[in-house]
Amino acid sequence: MAASTLITVEDLARGPVRLDRVYARGELEARDPGLEAIGPIEAHAEARLAGPEVRIHLRFSGQVELICARCLALVVQPMAEDANLVYHPASELAPVQEMEIHAADSEVGFFARGIEMEELLRERVLLALPMRALCREGCPGLCPRCGQNLNDGPCACPDRGRDARWQPLAEYRARH
Ligand SMILES: [Zn+2]
Ligand SMILES: [Zn+2]
Numbered sequence: 001m002a003a004s005t006l007i008t009v010e011d012l013a014r015g016p017v018r019l020d021r022v023y024a025r026g027e028l029e030a031r032d033p034g035l036e037a038i039g040p041i042e043a044h045a046e047a048r049l050a051g052p053e054v055r056i057h058l059r060f061s062g063q064v065e066l067i068c069a070r071c072l073a074l075v076v077q078p079m080a081e082d083a084n085l086v087y088h089p090a091s092e093l094a095p096v097q098e099m100e101i102h103a104a105d106s107e108v109g110f111f112a113r114g115i116e117m118e119e120l121l122r123e124r125v126l127l128a129l130p131m132r133a134l135c136r137e138g139c140p141g142l143c144p145r146c147g148q149n150l151n152d153g154p155c156a157c158p159d160r161g162r163d164a165r166w167q168p169l170a171e172y173r174a175r176h
Contacts, residue, residue, distance in 0.1 A: 004116070005116060007116075007117050009054070009089075025040050028122060030129060032131075036065040038129070039064075041060055041061070041125055043125065044059055045057070045059075052088070053087060054086075054087040056084070056087065056117075061080040064130065067133070068134055068139055069134060070134060071135060071141050075134070079130070085120075
């Protein structure tokens with residue numbers, strides 16, 4: 001279904017407009033490295049007119065699956081947002097002013113014909129994605145040499161830590 005969810009000032013003049021969406025796991029895609037899947041995420045947006053402005057209350061909650069940046073384990077992380085966005089008619093602005101406001105405050109936007117609600121929701125979810133995940137604080141990761149997951153215990157690599165003093169211990173471990 002590709003129905004447009006463009007909300008115009010005329011629509012809003014008749015009353016607030018709500019959009020509720022549930023994104024199934026994997027329905028939203030992003031190419032971030034380390035990102036396994038987005039979702040499920042439940043999202044709600046409500047737009048209303050406030051004078052010449054459009055105000056949108058947006059909230060979503062759900063989860064995202066990431067790959068631990070060190071040991072490659074799957075990490076399921078909650079994500080949520082509750083935000084109030086203000087959109088001004090683009091006709092209010094001179095070009096220079098527009099640039100300054102964009103740089104200063106990302107919660108303020110501009111609209112021409114209207115606001116594409118579905119696209120807005122999608123964008124906000126993608127913006128809220130965590131950049132990087134660790135399965136736990138201080139995850140030791142994988143041994144760069146043998147690939148063993150060091151969360152499972154030390155490996156037997158002789159040059160672990162590039163410190164020769166460890167070598168007898170490592171050899172002992174390899175034999176036992
Ligand atoms: Zn890890
Ligand atoms: Zn190793």
